[in-house]
Structure formats: C-alpha cells, structure tokens
Amino acid sequence: MSERLTKSAARNIFYGGTLFFLAIFIALVVQSHLYILNVSSNNDRLTESIIRGKRLWEKNACIDCHTIMGEGAYFAPELSNVWDRFGGKDDPEGAREGLKGWFAAMPTGIEGRRQMPQFNLSDQDLDDLIDFLKWTSEIDDQNWPPTDAG
Amino acid sequence: MTYSSQRVALYYFGGALVLFFVQVLVGVLAGAVYVMPNLLSETVPFNVIRMIHTNALIVWLLMGFMGATYYLLPEETETELHSPRLAILQFWLFFVAALVAVVGYLFGIHEGREFLEQPIYIKVGIVVVSLMFLYNCTLTLLKGRKTAVANVLMLGLWFVAIFFLFSFYNPGNLSLDKMYWWWVVHLWVEGVWELIMASILAYLMIKLTGVDREVVEKWLYVIVGLSLFTGILGTGHHYYWIGTPGYWKWIGSVFSTMEVVPFFAMVIFTFYMVWKGGRKHPNKAALLWSLGCAVIAFFGGGVWGFMHTLAPVNYYTHGTQVTAAHGHLAFYGAYVMLNVAMMTYAMPGLLKREVYNQTLNMWGFWLTTGGMCFMTFTLTFAGVVQTHLQRVMGMNYMEVQDQIALFFWYRLGSGVAVLLGVTLIIYSLAIPGREGGRVSTPQGAPNPAE
Numbered sequence: 001m002s003e004r005l006t007k008s009a010a011r012n013i014f015y016g017g018t019l020f021f022l023a024i025f026i027a028l029v030v031q032s033h034l035y036i037l038n039v040s041s042n043n044d045r046l047t048e049s050i051i052r053g054k055r056l057w058e059k060n061a062c063i064d065c066h067t068i069m070g071e072g073a074y075f076a077p078e079l080s081n082v083w084d085r086f087g088g089k090d091d092p093e094g095a096r097e098g099l100k101g102w103f104a105a106m107p108t109g110i111e112g113r114r115q116m117p118q119f120n121l122s123d124q125d126l127d128d129l130i131d132f133l134k135w136t137s138e139i140d141d142q143n144w145p146p147t148d149a150g
Numbered sequence: 151m152t153y154s155s156q157r158v159a160l161y162y163f164g165g166a167l168v169l170f171f172v173q174v175l176v177g178v179l180a181g182a183v184y185v186m187p188n189l190l191s192e193t194v195p196f197n198v199i200r201m202i203h204t205n206a207l208i209v210w211l212l213m214g215f216m217g218a219t220y221y222l223l224p225e226e227t228e229t230e231l232h233s234p235r236l237a238i239l240q241f242w243l244f245f246v247a248a249l250v251a252v253v254g255y256l257f258g259i260h261e262g263r264e265f266l267e268q269p270i271y272i273k274v275g276i277v278v279v280s281l282m283f284l285y286n287c288t289l290t291l292l293k294g295r296k297t298a299v300a301n302v303l304m305l306g307l308w309f310v311a312i313f314f315l316f317s318f319y320n321p322g323n324l325s326l327d328k329m330y331w332w333w334v335v336h337l338w339v340e341g342v343w344e345l346i347m348a349s350i351l352a353y354l355m356i357k358l359t360g361v362d363r364e365v366v367e368k369w370l371y372v373i374v375g376l377s378l379f380t381g382i383l384g385t386g387h388h389y390y391w392i393g394t395p396g397y398w399k400w401i402g403s404v405f406s407t408m409e410v411v412p413f414f415a416m417v418i419f420t421f422y423m424v425w426k427g428g429r430k431h432p433n434k435a436a437l438l439w440s441l442g443c444a445v446i447a448f449f450g451g452g453v454w455g456f457m458h459t460l461a462p463v464n465y466y467t468h469g470t471q472v473t474a475a476h477g478h479l480a481f482y483g484a485y486v487m488l489n490v491a492m493m494t495y496a497m498p499g500l501l502k503r504e505v506y507n508q509t510l511n512m513w514g515f516w517l518t519t520g521g522m523c524f525m526t527f528t529l530t531f532a533g534v535v536q537t538h539l540q541r542v543m544g545m546n547y548m549e550v551q552d553q554i555a556l557f558f559w560y561r562l563g564s565g566v567a568v569l570l571g572v573t574l575i576i577y578s579l580a581i582p583g584r585e586g587g588r589v590s591t592p593q594g595a596p597n598p599a600e
C-alpha cells in the first residue's frame with residue numbers, strides 16, 4: 001500500500017468517514033420514519049386490533065415459515081398480499097370468511113404436501129390477525145410484489 | 151500461547167463447537183422437512199426447526215468471537231485479562247441461556263421476529279452477558295498496549311452490543327418494525343461484524359505470515375473504513391419494499407454495490423500478506439482457513455450479494471431461494487470460516503499440544519466448503535426458476551415449489567456432506583492426532599514481527 005498513506009491518517013479517515021456516513025444514515029432514517037407514519041402505512045388506521053394481530057403473528061412465529069413483504073422464511077407463501085389473493089379488495093367479507101376457513105382447515109395432513117399447524121385461535125384472534133394482514137396489504141410498498149402470486 | 155488467562159478461550163471454543171454441531175444437524179433436519187414435508191410436522195413444525203438452526207448459528211458465532219477476543223487480547227495488549235473468573239462465569243451464563251432458549255423453542259416459547267425469536271428474558275440475559283464481556287475486555291485493553299487490531303476489534307464488539315439494543319424496540323407498525331429490525335441484522339453482518347472479521351484476520355496474518363505490524367494495521371484501517379462507508383448506507387438495499395421512501399432504491403443500490411469492495415480488499419490483503427511474508431508457519435490448516443475465509447466471504451457476500459442487490463433485480467428476487475443461497479454462503483464464508491480459522495490457530499496452544507491433525511482438518515475444510523458451495527449453487531438455480539415462474543409468470547407459490555423440488559433434494563445431499571465435514575473439523579480440533587501427524591515447530595515460537 002502507498003507509502004504516502006500513514007497508519008494514523010488511515011485511522012483518522014476511518015473514524016471521520018464513519019461518523020459522516022452514520023450521520024447521513026440517521027438523518028435519512030428519521031425522514032423515513034416520518035414518511036412511514038405520515039405517508040405510506042396508514043398509521044392513522046393502525047387500530048388496537050391490528051396491533052393485537054401483529055402480536056399474534058409474532059407469538060406463533062409465522063415469519064419462520066412465511067415471508068411478509070419479502071422477509072422471513074421461504075417455506076410457505078408470501079402473506080403481505082394474501083388479503084388480495086383471497087379477493088379482499090372486491091369482497092372483504094368473503095375474504096375474511098375464506099381466511100377463517102383456511103385456518104380452520106389446517107393442517108391438511110395431505111401426504112407429501114407442506115403442512116401449516118393448527119393454532120387453535122379464537123374468533124376474536126382470527127379477526128385481529130386478519131385485520132393485521134389486511135392493513136399490511138395496504139402499505140404503499142413501491143408496488144411489491146410484482147404478481148398476485150406473491 | 152504466552153499468557154495464562156488466554157486459556158479461558160477454551161471454554162468459548164468448546165461451547166461454540168457444540169452449538170456448531172447442533173446448528174448444522176438441525177439445518178439438515180430443516181432440509182429434510184423441505185423434501186419430506188410430513189416429517190415431524192405435528193411435533194416440531196418447520197418454524198421451530200428453523201429458529202433453532204439460525205439462533206444456534208448466531209449464538210455460536212458470537213461465542214467464537216468472544217473466545218477469539220479472550221485469546222488474542224492478552225497477546226495484543228501484552229497483559230493478562232482483567233478477570234479470567236468473570237470470563238468463565240460469563241461463559242456459563244451465555245451457554246445456559248442458549249440451552250434454555252433452545253429447549254423453550256421446542257415447547258413453543260418464543261417471540262416471533264426472524265433471528266430475534268428469543269423471549270425477552272433471554273434477550274436481557276444476552277445484554278447482561280455482553281456487559282460482563284465488554285467490561286472485562288475493555289478494562290484489559292485500557293491497562294495494556296493499544297494496538298489497532300485490539301482497538302478495531304473492541305469497537306466492533308461494542309457496536310454489536312449497541313445495535314442489539316434495537317431488538318427491544320418492536321413497534322406495532324410493521325414498516326417501522328422492519329426498518330429498525332435491519333439495524334440489528336444488516337448493521338451486524340455488513341457493518342460491525344466486518345470489523346471483527348478484519349481485525350481477527352489481521353491478527354492471524356501477523357502471526358502466520360510474520361509481516362510487519364505497521365503494514366497489516368494500515369490495511370486494517372483501510373478495509374474497515376471501506377466496510378462502514380459502504381455498509382451503513384448499504385442498509386438501503388433492505389429499504390426498497392417495506393413502505394420506506396423510493397429514494398432508497400438509489401442509495402441502497404449504489405452503496406451496497408460498493409460493499410463488494412471491502413470484501414475484495416480482504417482477499418487481496420490476505421494473499422498479499424502471505425506472499426510478502428514468505429514465512430513458513432507450521433499451522434498450514436489455519437492459513438488455509440484464513441485464506442478460504444476471505445475468498446468465500448467475497449463470493450458469498452460480495453458476488454452473491456451483488457447478484458440481487460440492485461433494486462430492479464431485487465424487485466423480482468426478493469425473498470426467494472436466491473436469498474437463502476446468498477445467506478448461506480455469506481454467513482459460512484465470512485463468519486463460520488473466520489471462527490474455524492481462529493480455532494484452528496489457537497487450539498493447539500490452548501491444549502498445550504504441537505500443531506496436530508492437520509490433514510483431517512484440511513479434509514474437513516474441503517468437504518464442508520465444497521458442500522456449502524454446492525448447496526449455494528442448487529439454491530441459486532431453485533431461486534432463479536422460482537423467480538421466473540412466480541414473479542414473472544405469476545404461478546401460484548405451492549405449484550412453483552413442486553417445480554423446483556429436485557433442487558431441494560440436492561440441497562439435502564450437500565447438507566449431509568456439510569454435516570460430515572463439520573464432524574471432521576470438530577474431531578480434528580478437539581482430539582489429538584497420532585504421532586505421525588505432528589509437526590516439530592512449537593506453536594508459541596517467538597514471533598519476528600512483534
């Protein structure tokens with residue numbers, strides 16, 4: 001490595017540059033935080049029920065089989081748009097019933113097909129969870145995923 | 151090994167190897183469930199298997215980093231550790247917390263954010279363990295010689311703990327949750343863990359090649375500078391599709407592409423040092439792992455990372471088997487191989503033996519590395535087909551999975567090879583070889599570079 005760059009100069013560039021980029025990053029994340037709250041995520045419609053739904057989502061670790069907005073495990077279908085896949089945009093009641101029926105039918109027990117466990121959720125729990133999935137489907141996420149298949 | 155307190159590293163390396171084996175075994179189980187989906191589905195569902203696999207990985211890597219730190223800090227600072235007893239206590243706390251977490255997972259006791267499934271009391275335990283660790287090491291550093299290796303390593307370790315604190319912030323808004331979740335996950339592996347990686351590699355280069363410390367440490371600052379200048383804003387490659395503003399597509403694409411540079415620099419660095427040093431250290435296996443680490447990290451992180459990091463590509467590949475391919479090779483190359491390199495270097499001294507079992511260890515290297523590469527290729531093929539069928543043609547997820555079933559069999563096969571390789575590695579590190587495998591130069595020979 002060039003003789004002109006001394007060790008202490010390299011060290012100073014490292015510390016100074018890191019602080020510089022960290023500052024930019026933090027500023028952009030603050031801006032993004034406000035953008036999420038005010039623009040992209042319908043935060044004003046984030047009800048208690050949706051938050052309870054999110055906690056159920058976490059308690060049952062759905063993320064370790066499914067992806068949601070593309071993040072999680074790759075073992076089971078993407079769920080950020082499952083509300084749309086079940087026809088929620090045109091027929092919200094039908095989608096809700098459809099999803100409840102889905103949870104009730106698990107596990108399918110079909111030989112050679114991946115299984116989703118039975119979580120024994122109450123009707124209230126199911127409504128919360130479905131509210132959470134519906135709210136998630138409405139986040140403005142730059143039109144991801146590309147197709148309805150998720 | 152010249153300081154008696156270095157011996158506490160043995161606890162950490164032992165614990166790490168146990169969890170390494172568990173992690174890979176459970177990984178093979180997860181791979182088996184992919185192709186035999188009814189396996190265990192009623193008793194231990196896939197999500198539980200997966201969280202044990204990934205959590206065991208992260209815990210043993212951290213345990214290995216701690217062991218490495220306890221091993222190299224006395225040599226770097228030229229003083230004994232502040233408190234070896236605290237270090238041993240800290241180890242048992244950490245190890246027991248990990249076991250409690252795993253047993254809890256089997257009984258369905260967990261939280262539910264990927265990689266951060268630990269119940270809150272385990273998370274608090276991790277913070278306590280980290281504080282004990284940082285206290286012990288920081289006091290050691292303060293009373294001794296402050297080399298660049300030790301400084302960068304400690305800086306990295308402090309920020310590992312600081313960023314972990316974001317795992318306690320879990321807002322009800324999913325987009326916000328995800329944005330800060332990456333502060334733990336991305337800023338760890340593509341930020342501060344790279345400081346740990348570069349400083350441990352620098353230490354190994356000083357020891358194994360005998361190149362002058364001044365030269366090595368200048369490289370070290372340049373590499374970690376490149377890592378953080380690119381890696382911090384590179385977080386943007388996870389802010390494309392989670393409800394964050396559109397400008398991240400530009401920032402994320404540009405900066406994460408440049409993240410390849412520090413990984414490439416580590417390849418140049420290690421090979422250049424070996425060429426320049428020309429010293430024949432008897433521990434050839436440790437050198438093999440060090441060079442392998444830089445190379446596979448470059449392919450797994452750099453090449454496989456770049457493959458899907460540009461926003462227009464990531465739009466299609468996001469959250470497919472392509473991601474799994476990259477995740478495996480990157481973690482393996484950068485952090486698994488780093489830990490094995492350090493253990494291969496340190497174990498003979500810690501066990502008061504001459505360098506031993508080199509052949510077996512190197513067989514383990516080739517089998518494991520070959521297996522991981524093959525697994526990465528199969529998952530990449532699976533991911534490309536999946537991306538096309540599902541993201542372009544719009545075919546239903548489950549039908550697509552049937553189309554790529556064959557690749558999952560290959561993944562399982564390569565996983566079995568990895569399991570065998572890892573068994574060889576662990577055996578060769580823990581069990582002394584026969585007389586014939588020994589080399590006569592002692593490990594602790596005086597180092598001309600010091």
Ligand code: HEM
Nearest residue numbers: 073074075177178180181473474477481482561562565568
């Ligand atoms: C040392 C070697 C290994 C490392 C570093 C490793 C690392 C990882 C990581 C980081 C993930 C999460 C991936 C992501 O979220 O994108 C993962 C998941 C997984 N790993 Fe491994 N792993 C290793 C060995 C294995 C082996 C030998 C197998 C067996 C075939 C395996 C099978 C799996 C499976 C099936 C998943 C779940 C992927 C999914 O969600 O569909 N792993 N591993």
Ligand code: HEM
Nearest residue numbers: 339387406409451455456458459468469473477480481484
């Ligand atoms: C050694 C360092 C690295 C490690 C250990 C690593 C590991 C991982 C893991 C485990 C994931 C999956 C996270 C999840 O579960 O959602 C991931 C995602 C990703 N990584 Fe890396 N990575 C590294 C370096 C890089 C680099 C240098 C790049 C870019 C050049 C990169 C680009 C990406 C991208 C774009 C994703 C998102 C994939 C998606 O959209 O699904 N990574 N990485």
Ligand SMILES: [Fe+2]
Nearest residue numbers: 336340385387
């Ligand atoms: Fe990343």
